Amino acid sequence: MNLPPNTGTARGRGRGLKSKEEANRGLGPQLGRSSHSSQSSKNEASGGQGASDAPPRNLQKSDRSSETKSGEAEVQSSESDPRGSVRGRRLITDVVHSRPQGLITKNGVSGNKITVQTNYFKILKRPNWTIYQYRVDFVPDVDNTRLRRAFVNEHRSILGGYIFDGTVLFCTNQFKPVQNSPYVLELLTESRSGEKIEIKIKAVGSVEAADNQQFQVLNLILRRAMEGLNLQLVSRNFFDPKAKINLENYRMELWPGYQTSIRQHESDILLCAEIAHKVMRTDTLYNILSEAIRDNDDYQTAFKREVMGMVVLTDYNNKTYRVDDVDFESSPLAKFNTKEGDISYVEYYKKRYNITIRDFKQPLIVSRPTDKNIRGGVDQLIMLIPELARATGMTDAMRANFRLMKAMSEHTRLTPDRRIERLRVFNQRLKSSKESNETMKSWNIELDSALVEIPARVLPPEKIVFGQNKRYLCDSRADWNNEFRNSSMFSHVDIKRWYVITPSRNLRETQEFVKLCIRAANGMKMLISEPRYDEIRDDRNGTYSQSIDNAVAKDPQIVMVVMKSPNEEKYSCIKKRTCVDRPVPSQVVTLKVIAPRQEKAAGLMSIATKVVIQMNAKLMGTPWTIELPVRGLMTVGFDVCHSSKNKNKSYGALVATMDIRTSGRYFSSVTEHMKGQELSDQMSLNMTCALKAYREHHGTLPERILFYRDGVGDGQLYQVVNTEVKFLKAKLDEIYKSAGKEEGCRMAFIIVAKRINSRYFVNKRNPNPGTVVDDVITLPERYDFFLVSQAVRQGTVSPTSYNVISDNMGMSADKLQMLTYKMTHMYYNFSGTVRVPAVCQYAHKLAFLVAESINRSPSAGLENQLYFL
Numbered sequence: 001m002n003l004p005p006n007t008g009t010a011r012g013r014g015r016g017l018k019s020k021e022e023a024n025r026g027l028g029p030q031l032g033r034s035s036h037s038s039q040s041s042k043n044e045a046s047g048g049q050g051a052s053d054a055p056p057r058n059l060q061k062s063d064r065s066s067e068t069k070s071g072e073a074e075v076q077s078s079e080s081d082p083r084g085s086v087r088g089r090r091l092i093t094d095v096v097h098s099r100p101q102g103l104i105t106k107n108g109v110s111g112n113k114i115t116v117q118t119n120y121f122k123i124l125k126r127p128n129w130t131i132y133q134y135r136v137d138f139v140p141d142v143d144n145t146r147l148r149r150a151f152v153n154e155h156r157s158i159l160g161g162y163i164f165d166g167t168v169l170f171c172t173n174q175f176k177p178v179q180n181s182p183y184v185l186e187l188l189t190e191s192r193s194g195e196k197i198e199i200k201i202k203a204v205g206s207v208e209a210a211d212n213q214q215f216q217v218l219n220l221i222l223r224r225a226m227e228g229l230n231l232q233l234v235s236r237n238f239f240d241p242k243a244k245i246n247l248e249n250y251r252m253e254l255w256p257g258y259q260t261s262i263r264q265h266e267s268d269i270l271l272c273a274e275i276a277h278k279v280m281r282t283d284t285l286y287n288i289l290s291e292a293i294r295d296n297d298d299y300q301t302a303f304k305r306e307v308m309g310m311v312v313l314t315d316y317n318n319k320t321y322r323v324d325d326v327d328f329e330s331s332p333l334a335k336f337n338t339k340e341g342d343i344s345y346v347e348y349y350k351k352r353y354n355i356t357i358r359d360f361k362q363p364l365i366v367s368r369p370t371d372k373n374i375r376g377g378v379d380q381l382i383m384l385i386p387e388l389a390r391a392t393g394m395t396d397a398m399r400a401n402f403r404l405m406k407a408m409s410e411h412t413r414l415t416p417d418r419r420i421e422r423l424r425v426f427n428q429r430l431k432s433s434k435e436s437n438e439t440m441k442s443w444n445i446e447l448d449s450a451l452v453e454i455p456a457r458v459l460p461p462e463k464i465v466f467g468q469n470k471r472y473l474c475d476s477r478a479d480w481n482n483e484f485r486n487s488s489m490f491s492h493v494d495i496k497r498w499y500v501i502t503p504s505r506n507l508r509e510t511q512e513f514v515k516l517c518i519r520a521a522n523g524m525k526m527l528i529s530e531p532r533y534d535e536i537r538d539d540r541n542g543t544y545s546q547s548i549d550n551a552v553a554k555d556p557q558i559v560m561v562v563m564k565s566p567n568e569e570k571y572s573c574i575k576k577r578t579c580v581d582r583p584v585p586s587q588v589v590t591l592k593v594i595a596p597r598q599e600k601a602a603g604l605m606s607i608a609t610k611v612v613i614q615m616n617a618k619l620m621g622t623p624w625t626i627e628l629p630v631r632g633l634m635t636v637g638f639d640v641c642h643s644s645k646n647k648n649k650s651y652g653a654l655v656a657t658m659d660i661r662t663s664g665r666y667f668s669s670v671t672e673h674m675k676g677q678e679l680s681d682q683m684s685l686n687m688t689c690a691l692k693a694y695r696e697h698h699g700t701l702p703e704r705i706l707f708y709r710d711g712v713g714d715g716q717l718y719q720v721v722n723t724e725v726k727f728l729k730a731k732l733d734e735i736y737k738s739a740g741k742e743e744g745c746r747m748a749f750i751i752v753a754k755r756i757n758s759r760y761f762v763n764k765r766n767p768n769p770g771t772v773v774d775d776v777i778t779l780p781e782r783y784d785f786f787l788v789s790q791a792v793r794q795g796t797v798s799p800t801s802y803n804v805i806s807d808n809m810g811m812s813a814d815k816l817q818m819l820t821y822k823m824t825h826m827y828y829n830f831s832g833t834v835r836v837p838a839v840c841q842y843a844h845k846l847a848f849l850v851a852e853s854i855n856r857s858p859s860a861g862l863e864n865q866l867y868f869l
Helices: 027-031 038-045 057-065 085-090 145-153 213-227 285-295 299-307 345-353 371-375 402-412 416-432 434-442 481-485 504-523 541-552 568-581 603-618 680-698 714-738 813-823 838-854
Strands: 112-123 131-139 162-164 168-171 185-190 196-207 232-234 237-239 245-247 252-264 269-284 311-314 319-322 325-327 335-338 341-344 364-367 382-384 389-392 447-458 463-465 471-473 498-503 532-536 558-563 586-590 633-642 649-657 666-674 704-709 747-753 771-773 783-788 800-807
Touching: 112 416, 112 771, 131 145, 145 162, 145 196, 162 213, 168 196, 196 213, 213 237, 213 252, 213 269, 213 434, 232 252, 237 269, 245 402, 252 402, 269 285, 269 389, 269 402, 269 416, 285 299, 285 389, 299 325, 319 364, 341 345, 416 434, 416 447, 481 603, 498 504, 498 541, 504 532, 504 558, 504 603, 532 541, 541 558, 541 568, 558 568, 558 603, 568 586, 568 838, 586 603, 633 680, 633 838, 649 680, 649 838, 666 680, 666 838, 680 714, 704 714, 704 813, 714 747, 714 800, 747 813, 783 813, 800 813
Parallel strands: 498 532, 498 558, 558 586, 633 704, 704 747
Antiparallel strands: 112 269, 112 447, 131 168, 131 196, 162 168, 185 196, 232 237, 237 252, 245 252, 252 269, 311 319, 311 389, 325 364, 335 341, 364 382, 447 771, 463 471, 633 649, 649 666, 747 800, 771 783, 783 800
């Protein structure tokens, strides 16, 4: 039977979730639509004009990444792919060797040596087997993975020990080819309805014990073992619905679960286990539609606005889809064509999943095929039923709900001791479950019960340098905000000409705040003169634009703009005006933050101090600096941000220092690129401009370049290592040689990764800032290290991973680690250390500003200032 468009490309993984009967009924009469004809439905199903307009692939990835961050060790989901040996090969992720040749050691020596506990368990017995890989086909085709696995399981006596994910079969038995047949085994089975089903097994290849592919198999075995814990597979990770936490006031549930991956680390095979939480909304799209009808006259537009772009989960096959459109002309009574004749969605769901659709007049949800679907020959639109599609993830309104986020954080932000306890419980469950134990034993795998303990070092604390050469030694809080009460900034720019634009009715509150800013500046030995005020009669976008134009005509150093409340559209209008049309440094503040209130009167001085520090940094002042032993060093950060308005567009931002030792200047540049476009050209172009700015400022090129590249997923690592870096190095060498430096450019290129699952603890507490790990849990094919640079007050601190993929700077691993830690102290939006080097955070801030608010390249007149803070 041909599958209908609504599930035609989905292959179920796992057991799916039980379908829930929805409480809301009676929507049909309100919609007042008759069901669509079968012919129309066929046209929709065949792909129509929308089939080629698949959602961007990188967005598909980002949806997945929110559910699993250890993708390199997880089996790729089998959904939406044609079956075959290609899919079998896709299970295997190539290891990218990025360790520079000739590297003697990647271990540092500075700092206090300590022992830390990690969230890794050791695999005690190294597997010593050859595994044979087969592809399994069913005739006629069986859509449901659970059924496929059940049919194969009936022949376990022939197969022996095996792992089957629904398409690819791994087992230790080698089957001889059948004469005159491409298959090695042809088995017969019978469904409950008495239908005869052929299982055809074809040899694809083998996996040797020494092969990297064995880790994919080990992960499959682990997943099979975890099924014995009665956990629920949701997308790619296992969660425990029995331990769910109900947040009834917010119509959502939190499911605790685990993200796991097995890899070869420095000398051992280790299992990384991280505690995860899945936000499961109890809303279906039917609920959202009911609310749209209740609250809006034009409910169709309101519903579309709410759900377009949303990722939904269908419980019956445990699949996620992106909503691309809503077809109000169709309904579940519409028919589509199958080999057995036309069938309606109502009949199909009853027959295939035993699900009764309650409302026959609800519209159909349209999900376009992805690039991956189209490559696999599936170009039909996927049609979904609102009452069977559950909303996933969190909306912006939810994220802005302080009470909801606080309620969630009480359960998701685990302290180190609670996290360690949960990991121990996971290990005990895995070892004590009969089914899990049998699976592990049948493959001769044994898991250690203790968390891996490894050597680490705490780097020496940094000295923060203020004005008049005053120094402050950082403590374990890594925060020097209070020091500004009795210290001046390292260098400042007096503000003598500036404008404040404020709604006239809020003039008094604004003037009070400006007085506080002047007082705070005086305390830091900085002069801020009385500003000129422009009182605007209303807060419309056009009024703000006109006022900014008038202010810029008077050539101010900086413009402060007061908004009544946070408003994305107004903020975007102000930033477009001040960054593109009338380039001038600007400081936007909201009345909610600056207006004095009884309960937070004392905190206003702190806010004023931070605003003054920001304004000084935007005018090329230096709030503080660090002791840097290296001369002529340019530090560069690069990050990418995707546009929320156009999913095909991204913005790459580059921010570079002009030698922190001698200058407080920066260079920044943003370039737009389309989905799938190579970044090498733009990165090289931006670097050429940065070097030009450095040369104009210092009269020479930098002696060394330290390049931090953020925004690289594991899937992009190969391309960055083999294309981006080589292209960049060739371009920089060309520039240096033309300037008479025959040895070329001395550069270290480091990939920064924040979304990692590794954690480490010291005596069941968070490690201090500066704790570095460069052995045991690092990877043998990389020159990498982990660094905790920030302090957190809640939950468990996350280390950042640094992967050095090119280095001819002539510095030891120890010096690179210390330099990286120093750079996390230089982010002027926060008087403390941040999680990544400051240039990376600046690049992210700039890319985010352009992607979210400006949507075009800012004026070149601002490129030497931190105008985006």
